[in-house]
Amino acid sequence: MTITIPDSPAALAEVLNDGTKMKEILSTREGLGEFIQGYAGAVDKANRGEINAQAREQMQLVLAEYLRESGSDAKPPVDMTGNSQASLAPTIQGLPAGARKSLYNKRAPGTHADGIFDDFSEFLRATWYKADRLRDFGDLRPKRDRLLEVQNSYGTEVPGDGGFLVPETLRSEILQVSLETAVVRPRATVIPMSSLRVPIPMIDDTSHASSILGGVVGYWTEEAAGLTESQASFGRVVLDAKKLTAYAEVPNELLMDAPAFAGFFDGTFPKAISWFEDIAFLTGTGDGEPQGFINSPVSVQVAAESGQPTQTIVWENIVKMYSRMLPTSLGRAVWICSIDAFPQLATMALSVGTGGGPVWIGNFAGGQGGMDAPPATILGRPVYFTEKTGPLGTTGDISFVDLSYYLIGDRMEMQVSSSEHYKFANDKTAYRVVERVDGKPWLQSPITPHNGSSNTLSPVVQLASR
Incomplete structure (x- = not known):
């Protein structure tokens, strides 16, 4: 792949909006997976991934111990x-x-x-x-x-x-x-x-602009020099x-x-x-x-495009929603959509130069009953349709969610x-x-990324009412 892997949500949105680059990414079966893994790794590295991983491992141990007890x-x-x-x-x-x-x-x-x-x-x-x-x-x-x-x-x-x-x-x-x-x-x-x-x-993690995990800061230190203390901030749900x-x-x-x-x-x-x-x-x-999780404090809501008609979903909405997902959640996140949204998604087109083509390319021949189901994925992530969310045009009619960040207490x-x-x-x-x-979301607010972008990141991303 000749495309430079982006290391920020803004750079990711630029790539996904470029029809020529998207055509190259989707040209092979492995292309999209390679691109997603590369992006997650680049952003994680920018956010001091080593310290992040160590602190997350400690949190996992705490939860595992609770489950065992x-x-x-x-x-x-x-x-x-x-x-x-x-x-x-x-x-x-x-x-x-x-x-x-x-x-x-x-x-x-x-x-x-x-x-x-x-x-x-x-x-x-x-x-x-x-x-x-x-x-x-x-x-x-x-x-x-x-x-x-x-x-x-x-x-x-x-x-x-x-x-x-x-x-x-x-x-x-x-x-x-x-x-x-x-x-x-x-x-x-x-x-x-x-x-x-x-x-x-x-x-209690709300910003990665100058620290991670609610206050942990990594310092480059000279040999034998004193160490500067920093501490993570913990809360509870x-x-x-x-x-x-x-x-x-x-x-x-x-x-x-x-x-x-x-x-x-x-x-x-x-x-x-x-x-x-x-x-x-x-x-x-x-x-x-x-x-x-819909309309919860941790939710990030992506605004409709300027001049976008009501009760529609366009490719730019999908691109911007994807770019607001926590990079470490891209391998787990799923799309949850109102069944009302299916016609919009099934007929959505990607512009490439003066031409273009559908985002979903289905084979409607053969299969059970004489017809195969359309591929239920968007940008490589599964799509689940339900009647339990709001109608087309309302917040929650399409969500991009890492549900492992949703807690259910039995x-x-x-x-x-x-x-x-x-x-x-x-x-x-x-x-x-x-x-x-x-039930309750594990995080209580979106996270400001390390690059200081105003586009906060979250494991719960939704398209706002339009």
């Missing part, structure tokens, strides 16, 4: 030591490799009830108020007695105090299924919460467990049919939990619900309660599942 098998997914992306995969025990998180926690309250029930539907049927009418009650009764024994000896988790404590194996299975439809949870940093409030350490409930009304006839009820419940509640978690992690206000207990009275006239049982969870 909390009984979690997960590792922090944030690559704070500059290692390859392959090192980001957490250790997973007893779960499919695609889950990406170890959802089972051996210190959760629900572990006291593990091993009693075969699946979640059996647990619900055994605790149903009409369980004695079930044909298999002879098999379920000993299991229910064991559950009551554990709960009565454990503490407050008894039916009279709000519901049955869900065994940890079943809780982790619910969350595992929810990962399949979630946008944020599979890619975020998940922290087990053994109490209602958990403080997480963070580096506090996760407070918020209550999320899922509710369903189940006909009593369905409860008596074990296979049918298992299919209904196993498919309904995990998707409901995933749906409303995702909405809060994306757009939540932080008041009685998690704080979403309160390690889940409760199920049922009511025979609310829908008594309809011969239905009302079920309610209560989960405690919180």
